[in-house]
Amino acid sequence: MRIPTPLPALSLTAVAALLLTGCFAPDGEASDSSSERLRVVMMQPPRSGLSPLSDDAFKLSRWSTAETLVTLDANGDPQPALATSWRASGDAAWTFTLRKGVTFHDGTPLTAADVVRSLTRAAQAAPKPRILDGVELTVTAQGDKVKVVTAAPDPLLPQRLSSPQLSILAAKAYRGKTVNPVGAGTGAFVLKKVNGTSSATLDRNGAYWGGRPEAPGIDVRFVPDGTARAAALRSGEADIVESVPVSQAAMLDEDQITEVPMPRTNTLYLNTERGAFVDPALRAAARGAIDAEALVKGVYEGRADVAEGLLGPAIPWAEQRAGRTEPAAPGKPDGKAITIGTFTDRAELPEVAAALQQQLQQAGFTVKLEVREYAAIEADALAGKFDAFILSRATVLDSGDPAAYLYSDFASDGSFNLSQLADPAVDKALGKATKAASGPERRAAILAAESAVLNADAALPMLHERVIQGDSPRVVGSAKDPRERLLVTPDTYVK
Known part of the structure; x- marks a missing residue:
């Protein structure tokens, strides 16, 4: 199951090459050209150490490493993810039934207690995730179900719980003062290493509840300079490039870019x-x-x-x-x-x-x-x-x-x-x-x-x-998501 005064052009290319050459292999390892790992260039570096309680949560979602109870379809209606069903159980209460057979990346099973921990931490955060602005909620475990009660009736609660800022992580993520998502998600790829604001490494989750992911892993680089991002795609240094500037799009082949409303x-x-x-x-x-x-x-x-x-x-x-x-x-x-x-x-x-x-x-x-x-x-x-x-x-x-x-x-x-x-x-x-x-x-x-x-x-x-997304013609199945929640999915790979 899939859930899914400008520099001359030559100088800019040279700068891009210096920024990007050899940067996609995990630190301390040589590149393996036969590994078929996805090389992804993203625009914004992490601002809060990839804490899911910040906007960094959208990176975790775009890499398919952290997941939420529900997802949204194209119309914005909620669909099952870590929860298989839900129902209103009062004017201001909702009950969610959790998916069976889900394990976190550290091998521990997903339980209602884990959901209570993650959502409660988000509800009590200062500042709160913006999806919870003005919303007061309490979360309790009821067997394999979770009950969420809001201070006032909220017809959009299931949609709120689709926010990547409300991802469900393993207990290990909450042992420090900040939330650390490394090795703590449930998604198709395991976040193995984060190198500050420069890169991140993810490996395939062979035990993923949604089926074996196609790609063996993802090597991410954060490159704020738009010209350098486009150059990475043009030179073959990247497979997927986020947010290609309009000024650079004309320099790429049409089969390398997709315009997403x-x-x-x-x-x-x-x-x-x-x-x-x-x-x-x-x-x-x-x-x-x-x-x-x-x-x-x-x-x-x-x-x-x-x-x-x-x-x-x-x-x-x-x-x-x-x-x-x-x-x-x-x-x-x-x-x-x-x-x-x-x-x-x-x-x-x-x-x-x-x-x-x-x-x-x-x-x-x-x-x-x-x-x-x-x-x-x-x-x-x-x-x-x-x-x-x-x-x-x-x-x-x-x-x-x-x-x-x-x-x-x-x-x-x-x-x-x-x-x-x-x-x-x-x-x-x-x-x-x-x-x-x-x-x-x-x-x-x-x-x-x-x-x-x-x-x-x-x-x-x-x-x-x-937004203009760049993809190598060899890439299959990358997501073109208007809400920028998805990018690499279990079905994404390099052919």
């Missing part, structure tokens, strides 16, 4: 509380002025998708949206002055801002740009000091559910309400969406809430981003 939307948030965009007609005028296709072609070199709504193609059911059902008629800007803010941390955003400035000025606005580092501009953006703000925003959080993003960004009491929106119709729709049971009912309520936000023109979605 991301649940991330580049959006122009309009300030509905003060300034020009208090007027719905001027918000509509801004909507009509934006040429998103030109942004995709010019800034993203065609490697993005024009937005039809706030939720993009990475969320399959979003195509069922109604969209704007009551669009306002556009007014005349008549030279109205507006200031648009954005930040430099994402290289494409200043370019998007410059292109938008031209488009809005052609429509009759007078446009000033203010561009800073994100840390220096976030407070002003949240305080509503700009008429508009350009943001690349993730539209699903760790639960795979967009309702939290919509509420955070557009509810009158939302914690990230850049639009300063206070619209009763939007609040009502968002309240219904956040309380709905998971499945078709919740998806329909989320799309209705999206329509309410779009009708208000509080945010103008422009494009949906893609």
